[in-house]
Amino acid sequence: MKYFCYLAVLVVTVLRAQEVVVIGGTPGGIATAVTAARLGHAVTLVEYHQRIGGMSASGLGASDIENRAMIQGFFREFVDRVKAHYVAAYGEKSEAVKLCKDGYWYEPKVAEEVFERFVKEQPKITVLKQHELVSAEVKEGRVVAVTILNRGTKEERKLKARVFVDATYEGDLIAAAGAEFRLGREGRDDFGEPHAGHIYNVPGGERIGGTGAGDKRMQAFTFRIPLSSDPENQVPLTAPPAGYDRTRYLGYFEDLKGGRFGNNLTTIAFTVRKLPNEKVELNMKPVPLGFVFAEENAGYIEAGWEERERITKKIRDLSLGLLWFLQHDSEVPENAHETALRYQPCKDEFPEYGHFPFQLYVREGRRLVGEFTLSERNITEQAGLPSERMHEDAIAVGEFPIDSFPMQKKQPGDTVVLEGYLGMLKKITRPYQIPYRIMVPKKVNGLIAPVPASTTHVAFSSIRLEPTWMALGQAAGVAAHLAMQHGVEMRKVPVKEMQELLVKQGAVLRPE
Incomplete structure (x- = not known):
């Protein structure tokens, strides 16, 4: 996507400055917006589609989580509200309540209704649907404004804010802001990852082939x-x-x-x-x-x-x-x-x-190059690889097994599995702490990225789930609040204070 940064931009409308602008009405973006608004900040939430809620409101009706105790906070609020919907509508003993599995499984329209209620409860949140990011304005290394396009009227608007959040699946804002990012997959030697690069891996089992070379391939996108x-x-x-x-x-x-x-x-x-x-x-x-x-x-x-x-x-x-x-x-x-x-x-x-989901399942897009890059050693325990799963600046816990869809169609000689598929590597993935630094760009200020976070392809194959993104979004909302409260850059947010506030909000920061 062709983005550019510039110091002056002519647009039809300049909206009054907000404190936080979130690009992407995904679950992670909604968690960021609601958390920041609850802490007293004016927030604008910008979404490309006619609906908010991303994949959770577009067919992904089963929350991808293996250990429910590891992700609480905003995500648990979402789950509880889903269950409450079905109990109120059909009764505690109903088949609908049984099938919703305590609120972790749901119809798309129910998820959307819950997300809409979250944002409508916050008068400080302005939601702009059907708006497309056009560009970002950067001055002296800081994002100071973005220009967005109303897809219906074709009117452009310039949004100023103190903090900008990339909650898109594609990583569009980090690119627009000129932040460094990765696209594709690393080679096996880049971060010493046994499952990186070109690979054939038995589903849930061992590596059986592949060159280990990195490339620009992307795991398959589908619809749910x-x-x-x-x-x-x-x-x-x-x-x-x-x-x-x-x-x-x-x-x-x-x-x-x-x-x-x-x-x-x-x-x-x-x-x-x-x-x-x-x-x-x-x-x-x-x-x-x-x-x-x-x-x-x-x-x-x-x-x-x-x-x-x-x-x-x-x-x-x-x-x-x-x-x-x-x-x-x-x-x-x-x-x-x-x-x-x-x-x-x-x-x-x-x-x-047309009664078909609005959101393509973009399983992976650009990934920020942040203050820290989460890699396979940070999310697994396996022979021959040091396990470094704990971090002093932890703001969430990840727990889902490494899981990547195939990169290539059937190749000559393929008889067991498609190339690039890493199917639910439960044997090696362990609950791990997610450091705050993976959301913070190395150089660009005024920007945080809870969805296109700084990880390798292998590590992204574990954090790329909506419950985890909601946890990261909640942390991003708290970080934005503290950055403004203390008048510091996002990279200088007081970590202990952020952790204390997250714990008060019900978040889990340490795997048990």
Whole structure:
């Protein structure tokens, strides 16, 4: 994406200065905005889409967390409000409450409603939806303003603030501000990471090949699709997407013949999770060699929004095409037809988006080069690698197993796993402290990055989950408050005071 910094900018409107501007209405961005507003600060939250909530409000209906006790604070508030919604609507003993799993699983519209309530409770938060970041203004090494574009009216606005927050999945603000960032994956020797670079790794197991070389490849982006089994709440697919090509999906037949993943082609291609109100969450399984989504995101991160929308549509159509293929292709076995036809897009979700999720699952974008870079040694315990999981400036705990989607489609000779897939490395990942320094740029001031944080690709494959991002967002909100309160740069925020305030807010800073 072509960004530039400049000292003077002509825009239609200059909004009154805010104390905090958050770019990205993701869960991490919302946590930052709400936390800062609760501490008394005026906040503007800027979101590209028509809806806030990122992936949690766009189909990711199951919170990715293995050890619930490790992430509390704002995320626990979110979970508790989700459960309270279902209890109030259906009763404590209802099937909906049972399926929400104490609030950790939910329908997209419920997650969005909870996020909307969070921000509406704070009169100091201004939410600007359908606004695109255009540029950042930097003076003497400090971000002093950003220019945003109203996608509907095409009006540009200049927002001034004391603290700017990058809560985008893509890392757009750190790029606009001229902060150093990484894109792609490091080589095995760059940080001494056994699982870095070009790799073949048995799902959940050991490395079985790969050169270890770094490159600019990105793990596959997909959609998480909510579907309904209730005929009254279905909008059935009546035709394949434009440009549908059944040959794209024929590789799944080889997985079926191999017998490694069961005998139902639909559940070979998708993971199906039950959600409240006769809905399911559809996730594309990255294990089959026929997995079609790798490499389809090439160029997305650095592209402008017009090209991003084109790539997003391509992945959307590939997703709908896979569902159509499983529902209707004459060569697909009947048991797979039956399973696939049971579920259809939900009438009560995303009507303005054609009942399809609005947010592409951008699993990884730019990653800040910060005061500290979190790497594999900071999140694992494994033979031959020092484990350095504790930090004096800890502001959250990470706990999710290293998990990266494939980087490449099936290559000649691939018979076990696709290249780049690091599937749920529970055997080596251990709960770890996340240092404040990974959110702070090395040189640029007035900027903090709780979502595109400073990690290697391998470490990002553990922190890149919404519960963790909410914890980091909460910490960013506290850090912004203290920076303004003490009149210091973000890198000089008093760490002990930040930690004490986070603990008072219910955050967990030390793995038990």
